Amino acid sequence: MALIVQKYGGTSVGSAERIHKVADRVIHARNQGHDVVVVVSAMSGETNRLVALAKAVADPPKAREFDVLLATGEQVTIGLLAIALEAKGCPARSYTGAQVHILTDSAFNKARILEIDDQRMRSDLQAGRVVVVAGFQGVDAEGSITTLGRGGSDTTAVALAAALKADECQIFTDVDGVYTTDPRIVPQARRLDKVTFEEMLELASLGAKVLQIRSVEFAGKYNVPLRVLSSFDDTYTNTGTLITAEDESTMEQALISGIAFNRDEAKLTLLGVPDQPGIARDILGPVADANIEVDMIIQNIGADGTTDFTFTVHRNDYAKTLEILQTVKAQLKAREISGDNKIVKVSLVGVGMRSHAGIASTMFRALAAESINIKMISTSEIKISVVVDEKYLELAVRALHTAFDLDQVATAA
């Protein structure tokens, strides 16, 4: 018998019918002998309705009061799911975040979980009840209702799983797992049976639709096995994708787990900067001060005692960053600014890279074979990212997907 935390997102609980399906799935897990704690989001559309209500009254709404309002979305769902479970003869108790003491800081609208008191949930589980908890919300030390910000329900599920030392945290959504890459770009993309927390973080651009990065970090930190599953699979047979710590004992670690990409990049270069200590700070300091996030950073040392400094930012920040660089250029007496906001980043991700050489060269060869020019390269232990012209995005992803044998093996009809 295992203790499982299941989390169902907005579309999974979007109607009375869907809520009954969720109740059936919970009961199925119980019938298999498991203890189940369920975390639910607001019904799809409900949070938007509440935001619109608040903004019709005042924009921006006072943060503390906005949370009082937003927290009702998940409270509606816990009530309905517990009603469905009870109607099917399954004892259940619903709780708001405050009721199970999900203690957070007081950063309304984006609070962080500090502590969870698992006593109440444990005694319900011992009494044979399913525990239904509202995601996305908590309570601060003063007793005020807080919300955790976007994707907060995933974070609630992982935090509860960590507090209860659950055997698995299952995130039910409308896709059936994590794929090697976006199936809309590569129809042969394959569902991954297993990835590591680190890989999942690097696969962010694919995973964002499936899992919130914050919850993956949380799961990694507390070593909570996460599983992404579809709530629309009525056969209960799909096992989704399991996200866990790296398994040292696994003999064959897949070389590459997937290919991530990011369409929203822009690149800026300051050419002919005097090569002296503190240059990075002098250039990126003013950028950071303007609340612009920098992604890749590359510095080449030139032959003439000057250096070329290149970095990427979100495409929306391109114009503003160019403006800032004009000032920086004058201060540092740099030669020139160049920029390009029609670029994308394509990344190869896999823990197998650690122990295998030659990945980079295979990557560059595959791109060269398609005559795709690489504009920037950046590497980490488990990732190699290249920046290319945006027109090559699909071509690059497909070429790499094939080059690294990620394509699904066609099954005979």
Place this chain on the structure above:
Amino acid sequence: MALIVQKYGGTSVGSAERIHKVADRVIHARNQGHDVVVVVSAMSGETNRLVALAKAVADPPKAREFDVLLATGEQVTIGLLAIALEAKGCPARSYTGAQVHILTDSAFNKARILEIDDQRMRSDLQAGRVVVVAGFQGVDAEGSITTLGRGGSDTTAVALAAALKADECQIFTDVDGVYTTDPRIVPQARRLDKVTFEEMLELASLGAKVLQIRSVEFAGKYNVPLRVLSSFDDTYTNTGTLITAEDESTMEQALISGIAFNRDEAKLTLLGVPDQPGIARDILGPVADANIEVDMIIQNIGADGTTDFTFTVHRNDYAKTLEILQTVKAQLKAREISGDNKIVKVSLVGVGMRSHAGIASTMFRALAAESINIKMISTSEIKISVVVDEKYLELAVRALHTAFDLDQVATAA
């Protein structure tokens, strides 16, 4: 400086615009130097929406979980009102029933308030904040969310006023006070400036649309001055109707406060019952066992050692009560059953009756003058009720309204 509890019902907070009007009114009271605690209901239509959601999942829904769901209605309103107040520069804090420790029993859907902890509200008021509390809800000793049942927001307001020893509890609604009778029947009906708790309870059939009986009982018990006002009066000049304890010092107590009526009555008589002890119990016991509520009861002793026993029930229970009486008749060897479900009750209400004789004879004379036959009479200290044919209802009410000088004095145009 006074401490005022204001309560706003569903139509008063039915839209963003109405919520802003409520905020303006709260700020107006603050600007007059008062401390204000506001209790709000769910936005009009919201509770029905939630009930429909629950019933789409299961009918009847599990009581505890139904309350978790229903309580969100008022929570939405407190958030929105606090957002409106803050946007207008008025410091405010919203609280659910649980957050201000409105402790109730565990009778979900119809819980009773046991205790309120006023500490949090007091410290907010001292800090210059308006306190906004969700009506209709509380929390039981286990920490589960409870709701108080129909009209519960009025009860919350009165309970808070009692706990805080407020100077006045103002119930804002869509009518501007309590009238001498239903203005749809008597256009000359007059708004009462003042009535006593007891009178208000007897005027139930008029007041039901304005105030929940339970909150009037509560206010009377804790001697909380209640004022009924319209939230649609944008001039803030209407003073509504004040409901208080009887004022001994008042020199001129109005003889009659108003005329109440009840259209839903039915009358049953068991004729020729042996006149012996325990008859009332033998007849009404089986009726009570069937959960039928009995209103008026009259017993006449006949000359032949038998008695005629008459009582009234709600018209919906007429057929069922007749059935029960068949059995009773056989057991008691009574002579006959007679019944009439086309009757109404008209009541004259006024604390002035206590010290004035002749009220009954004026009443009977006025009805006789209109040839209205009286079928039953029942009196209490501050009320005289008569049962008449339903076709005479309007005529009887108008005749009494005039006979007791309740008509509004026409003002020159």
